[in-house]
Amino acid sequence: MSQDPSNLDTIKQQIRQGNKLEAIKTLREESGIGLKEAKDQVDAIQAKMIADGETLPKAGGCAGVLILIAAGLGSLGAWMLT
Template sequence: MSEEPSSLEDIKKLLRDGQKIQAIKLLRQESGCGLKEAKDQVDAIQAKMVADGEELPKGKGCAGAAVIIVVGLGLLNWICR
C-alpha cells in the first residue's frame, strides 16, 4: 500500500467511527488510486482489523429506509380504501 503510516491510522480511525466512505476518499486523496482500488484496499484494512479482534460498526445501508417506504405505502393504501 502506498499510504503513509499516519494515513493508515487515519483510515483505521474513520473505519472505527463507521465512516467507510470517508476512509475510501482519504485513501484516494493520499494515494491517487482509483475508486475500486481504494475500496478494495479499505475493505482489506477493515478485514484485517476485524481479524485482529476489533469490533467495527456495521454499515447502515438502506434497508431501514426501504422498510419505512413499504410501511408508509401500506398505510397510505389502507387509508385510501
C-alpha cells in the first residue's frame, strides 16, 4: 500500500468486525480511488494485520447464502412432489 489512509483505525475496526465491504467503501469514499484499488489496499491492510498476529473473522462469502438457497429449493421441490 503506497499511502496510509487517514481513517486507518476505522478501516481496521471494520475488518476486525468482518465488514470488509464496509472497509472498502470507507476507503473509496475517503480517497476517491477505484473499487479494485480500494479492495487491493484493504486486502493489504488485512494481510498486515494477520502478519502482526491479529486473529480476524473468516470471510463468509456467498457460499453460505448459496447453500441456504439450495437447501430451500430442495425442500420446496420435495414438498411439491408429495
